[in-house]
Amino acid sequence: MALVAVAVFAVLLLKLIRTHHQFITRRIRIRRRRRLLHRIQTCMLMPDQQFGRLIRYARLNHTMPVLLVYFDVERDLRPDYRLSRKSMDGLMDVLHRHQDHGWGSYLEVLIFVYWLAHGLSYRVTARAFSVPKSTVCRVVHRIAHKIMDIAGKVICYPHHDELEEVGLRFGRLARHTAFDKAVGAIDGCHIRIKPPNHNKQDYFNYKQFYSIQMQAICDSQGRFINIFVGFPGSVHDTRVLKNSPLYVNSEYPPPGFFLLGDGGYPCIQSPITIITPYKLPLQGRVEERFNQSHARARSIIERAFGMMKARWRATLFKALEVKVGFCTEVVTACAFLHNVCLTHGDVLEPEPAYDALPQPPIPDSGQETSGNQLRARLAAHVSAPLNVQGHLLEHDYTI
Template identity: 40%
Template sequence: MTPACRVSRESITALTQMLPREKTHGWSHELEVLVTIYWLACGASYRVTADIFHIPLATVCRIIHKVVDEMMSIIHNVIHFPRQEEMEDIGAGKLFPSIILQGICDAKGRFIDVYVGNPGSVHDALVLRRSPIYQQALYPPAGYFLLGDGGYPCLQHPVAVMTPYRQPVASQVEARYNRHHAKGRNIIQRAFGILKTRWRSIFLRALEIRPIFAPKVVAACCILHNICVAAGDIMEEEGGPQMEDGDEHDDAEVDRRDLAGGDVQARLAAQLSAPDELPACLSEHDYI
């Protein structure tokens, strides 16, 4: 059953131990978790899942909704901002079938924030402005910034987001900045790639569920992703990570709360091209 669930036994055990255990009768908690993970991994209908486990159809529906709701109760234990001593490079990005998942991850590809539920037609910049991280200026702390693709505005406040320069770039300085930006942003692209590979039936197929339940299902996949990363249960994305030199930019409306990040972007670009001391991970051999 573990191969069909697309997660290791260690990851399943870790999730089971983290979820509330208030059952005193009925199906075992372990079986309920297994049924839910199988449904997420295979994208099967409730009826097919019921036949696989020999459980009544109505019970399978109840079990899946119950376990997903339990997972929502631990989401902030699994997906959370790092402490100051844990600060690392992070990335921001998006993935959308019919609803948008805006995610931020750390250098290991673990999600530290997710915001799910906007329709796929909503512009990236508007999704950002609707999210708690923007509305409440939750992250990152002063002196740090997020890397976002060209669909996001370049900002200093209320959330610091650095984006690539528009194509065509005006100089080698901007081109070099874009290359380093793409390398850093590759982490979030790979995280989304792994998410789609492991839960392809959720992200690449139409789901036979009510729209109001869909954001919880997507968030549950993100919780499982972090649990798998912590357990060393890594699945390579199909096709391998994609490196991009830059992204298309769409003009977004300016919000009165925005403080543009162009000055910070320019200083970063200049430092990359004429650094006093550059971290080893950013070193190149063609500085001028």
């Protein structure tokens, strides 16, 4: 009985400590908001180191609705910022840095997220925050560069001891244990852009619009673990893959695991392992059953793209109205914020429609090892009975 009492006391103590920590964290955030609001309500006076006097740095209109929404902790941020309050607090923590001017990083993050949520319009954002358009432009580029610098902390491969759990979740998606070694789904996404005047045709893709490519790998929960952005839209998915660090450096997956890709990728086992579905026409029920399980597991990457586009619909459902060189940073920021939202339980369901035009033929492979034998073993595993009698163990289920 004494041991039980000690255990119960320990559990209650841990809950009390956790509750106290959450309370203190919430109070600190509220105090930060109050200090920031006070700085906005007053003329922001900053010391002039050269002349030893206070100078007026800036003054913002604290009655602007987008600011009132943020400082009212009971208000929902999603209508204006497309992020929940919990996701916004998490983003503030990730991007927090010391500022050498009176605004602080909070306002810069708010300006950037609002700009991203409202179609990349500098004019609309400037009016919403009552600041000059040139200031919005500088803030947007500064936060975008900051996200590019730290993107690897949020968009990263799972640790080696997490791979087994990732594979089990893919197996549950596929509804078969043959996919328990799948640790990612890979696909490409076309992001609409306004093409540059030079090399314009390079950006015209097989879907008949101008775009840049976003190659991404996601885990079984739809979180991006690798992205490669920037190739022109006319380039085939396979060529984008072969020019990515993922392929060149054989970064992922580790030996013994594989990625799931669609028919636009080659079925290979080295330098990285990608398993694709069988091509039409299918040869029997074995290939058909494998393709069905494969499609169920691989569809998570399409859902991830759909969630990202649904959240930033004002930006990604039309051509990006920025220079092509800056498009890469904008798309990276969208993927970065997608992961931040999923981490804090902020899930936005994708649109039901998904554009799935057939891919052009795959270019000839180079120094690769075919993954057809591995795929055949997986297909045999999918079609094998779950409970096999002893005298049937030698039967070949690939027929």
